[in-house]
Amino acid sequence: MPTETNWAGNLTYRAAAVHHPATVAEVHDLVARLPRVRALGTRHSFSAVADRPGGDLISLDAVPPEITVDPAAMTVSVTGGTRYGELAVALHSEGFALHNTGSLPHISVAGATATGTHGSGDANGILSTAVVALEVVRADGTSETVGRGDPALAAMAVGLGMFGVITRMVLEIQPTYQVRQDVYVGAPWDGVLEAFDEIMAGAYSVSLMGDLGAPVLAQIWQKTRVGDEPPAPAPRSLHGGRWYDDADVPAGIGLNPRAGLVGPWSERLPHFRLDAPPSVGGDELQTEYFVARRHAVDAVRALRAMGERISPHLHAAEIRTVAADDLWLSPAYRRDSVSIGFTWRKHPEQVHALIGDIEAALAGFAPRPHWGKLHRLSNTDLVERFPRLRDALDLARSRDPAGKFAPDVLTGLRGVSRGRARPAA
Incomplete structure (x- = not known):
């Protein structure tokens, strides 16, 4: 078969084939007859989380999006391969919204939730916290619906694809809302870290972006929910950072801030537009770690101490906050968290070495x-x-004894049971 890679091209899939069924019925048939299979999303993962060496991959990109709103239950039912950007536009057009979005509207609902994708905001959980139910195709090709009344949902909402192929999801929704995004440039890192809690609590969703080795932050993004009354004017400075509007956008990594403009949540919460390549178009590598919120400032300072080594290989770092949840494999499981993400230049050897050193620097914070x-x-x-x-x-x-859906990234853990480890089968 032709070589298949992820979006960034840093990973060549080792699966034997990638299937593109056009209907959910075809998904059932494929899962029933293939001995080793995994679901493949929009290929925006940089890790091998979706790969199935020697097996097969099933992409839902050819299954038409189906989006059904239930206003009484305040939920939306959506096919798993639907992209978040498509879902957001449909919801807003009907007067509804999600609690949050990830940075990229290009990612699929099932793939994003399965890997723990998130936005930002002190009170905002990862995207998977909105999951009310999911429909999954099991190893024998039959399907089941797992909802909030089933304890298994806490495991399956961030399930890494190891419970089957998710063909449909039900998500919580709320009335649509407007967001104003204010952007500040040039705030000194030291002052921002001293006022970290204040800044991160300053809006519904906040992101800090820049170079950990520089003396100042490139940008602070504050996304404020707007009510019925006109919002108060944004301060023209924030802890040494200067406010700017869309006519004064500094050089960055292709972000689209729509600064100072009020607009629908569906256009303001994502960092990028659905109709354009996100980030640096895939010419990048990415790493991200969650640490407990109480360790945020110390963790960032530990990384800034490595700044001279990090900077030559970095497009930008982004710092966000995430509320705690009870989802078993969520990076925010039972602890309010800060995520520290790195968009690297495509320098594989240097980045590989830096990742090890970053993990060592953060080890005391249990990233x-x-x-x-x-x-x-x-x-x-x-x-x-x-x-x-x-x-x-x-x-x-227990649900897949033969390991049809077993994730390659956890191969060494397949023999792990509670209390002790056994060699992998």
């Missing part, structure tokens, strides 16, 4: 990786950092 991004943590580290990982593996094994 948890984003499942869809690059990391070098060992199996032992993962078991320690994700307290319910053993439980999730046990549940997946």
